[in-house]
Amino acid sequence: MEHTAYDPFNARVVTTFEGQRVVYYRLSALQGLRSSPLDRLPYAIKILLESVLRQVDGHQITVDDVGRLANWNPQNPESLGEIPFKPARVVLQDFTGVPAVVDLATMRDYVAQAGHDPSQINPLIPVDLVIDHSVQVDAFGTPSAMTVNIDKEFERNNERYRLLKWAQGAFRNFRAIPPDTGIVHQVNLEYLASVVASVEGSDGRVLFPDSVVGTDSHTTMINGLGVLGWGVGGIEAEANMLGQPLYFVTPAVVGFKMTGTLKEGVTATDLALTVTNILRAHGVVGKFVEFFGPGVAQMGLADRATVANMAPEYGATMGYFPVDEETLLYLKQTGRDPQHVRLVEWYLKEQGLFRTAQSADPEYSEVIELDLSTVDASLAGPKRPQDRVNLSAMPKAFEDALAADTAQRGFGLSAADRQKQVPVQWEDGSQEILSQGAVVIAAITSCTNTSNPHVMIGAGLLAKKAVQRGLKVPRYVKTSLAPGSRVVTEYLRAAGLLSYLSSLGFEVVGYGCTTCIGNSGPLPNPVAQAISSNDMTVAAVLSGNRNFEGRVHPLVKANYLASPPLVVAYALAGTMRIDWSRDPLGQDREGRDVFLKDIWPSNTEIHEALAQALKPELFSQQYAQIYQANPLWNQLPEMQGDIYQWDAASTYIQKPPFFENMESPGSVIENARILALFGDSVTTDHISPAGNIALNSPAGRYLQEHGVEPKDFNSYGSRRGNHEVMMRGTFANIRIRNAMVPGTEGGFTQFIPTGDVLPIYDAAMRYQEAQTPLVVFAGKEYGTGSSRDWAAKGTKLLGVKAVIAQSFERIHRSNLVGMGVLPLQFAPGESWQSLGIKGDEQVTITLPHDLAPGAAVTVQLTSPDGTVKTFTTTARLDTPVDVEYYYNNGILQTVLNQIQ
Incomplete structure (x- = not known):
């Protein structure tokens, strides 16, 4: 919304562009507030500054907010306090989008019951939901695979999709992009993003930089296009939709200077994994990273997007590439309107937001440098995306991982076990040998890489050369190609490469996230049986961005991220235990050894294929029919009305109880019990898994009690519209380890009053019956990974009042606050281990009466023998708004309180 009556900085400009009347808010009007030139600000900070300048209203965004941000100081930016940020739009994917719609529908019920107009609960800014997380790889390796998978997808998700179709009609500013169109971040990059956005104003179109928040952490992919954006929790996104600013502490901006060019045979994936390794080790959580230097000018847009996509893996809020000539070229290549491309260039140059070779480098909080020519081919794994391994070092690294203890992220196999081999007995009587380290999943998947034509064409060319030499993939390898948009299929087909991959x-x-999100589907029965019966340590290689434990497939313990060409190469090898420098992939028809170097495509070959196949018309044609392209979606019945008609029998969609208790949590959490003691790097996958629902888990039992057969369980991700399933799935990851029950793996804890070892959900329900509050203790980087709001929602519904950790990942901390759960951080050097916490203590947490951001909070532990121990933590309520949200029991409750 434009506030034409309030322009305290005299920044509003009315002019024309190519005969069209336009309005913008000039950043140069703020130069007088700064002692140094405005153009020395990082580009990302300037875009934030334009946002507060344009939307200053004296209430949610004040003149003081503008002045403080205009004086951004690279050395001490946090001293400026929090920034209110209202993005131009919101993007959702369906795993997080469904619960967001459920919450909005529940809020409409609450408002209607209070006698108010339910349509007050309505997005005030554009919202695009891309249905991309639900397709699963059930069928593979046959021409009918996609048809089978899409049919199964609609069978499983009919209720969810009908909810989303209702939302499309019930809410203004809300669009749903049908299933099997593409992955949200790739669709955002290729179609939704405008780089410069506009709204109709009183005397012309008001222009401003495009910006976005999304309910998926990899929203940062859009930073490669010069669009400001990052992932937030679904709770924060809902508040944004309803007109609430996003508040966050003014960030430091780390400048990442790139020089040189990538070597022959080194891909953008290798670069992204290298950057992830460097920045995760350096420490950039809560910071912006902005890329600059002559090396950036050498990078194509798709390569930039690949690096930006991985910002959650390196821990930054975002990894930003300012707009330059390459951005304009990409807009043209993807079929954007030529006049709009000219407008982007004109507006951003007017505002000093367009980078050229002559532009001065901004002043950054600190600078890291990387010579691109030093980047080598690599993978990351076997359990974390930041654990990069040079391709040449993989043989030793994998052997070391097999032998290393699980505490060192290894697999703890004895020398004898490392040599174990077992037969895979196929139904036709044939047999294959499965060894430790066998690759059983090879998946070209995920927006990270399928958005990049260079690596996708590279995979196709490698496949072509392999087929021409007569190489084959072992039968035990489950192969799949899940493009991030339909355009990818078309340019692979135009290049003559799709048939070789097939x-x-x-x-x-x-067309969806598939293996990267954990929707890898079942392994063939003979393979699954060989693995589970013999406890084999087998591997997946995927071109994704996440390889946390238990994510890809419950039977696959080792998971490696790699470029699409390397995915094909490892599929052909069938094992991680290959030394590419001396071991052949196989033999050709003449019996001659074929090595990886023999079939690896050159950059020249890739560029020639791209020139032949990649045309703007492909993008225009595919996106022209984006909303009507799926006939199964078109056939879904449409529900009408402002209020959603809940179905009490549904196991997918249920009305959550979040607004039943609107009382303040108070200032004391008294005599709480400890639910779990977790170590470092507990991810949101550990807290709220997205993949398989185990048969005998609390969630599995619930579904069976409600008439759902195990074959129809679907995944936790698809059940996020039902709080009954999701709270039972909280802390249910098969690989999570709770130190209160040593020697166990999975979501178990000790119910202290009786000593029983129970699933965490069952123990939490016993505590709730006794009206006993709960506390969780954890180590460093608690909540790493996806922006998964159910990791906070489930924690809340289990009765957890506080989480005490050594450090928190940005999004999860915000989500906890957004649900009214108190995040507390140990003092430096302290941990639950150093304090001797065993798990049988009672915990009392006392908040100061004048609770302020970052306040000291006292925690008292009482042991069973009566011994009392006290220590001091820091409240990770980082802003005054965080404090307000906490005392209101969450963000959405705050919004409802404002409506009444």
């Missing part, structure tokens, strides 16, 4: 089993299985 020949190796890389058939298109659908």
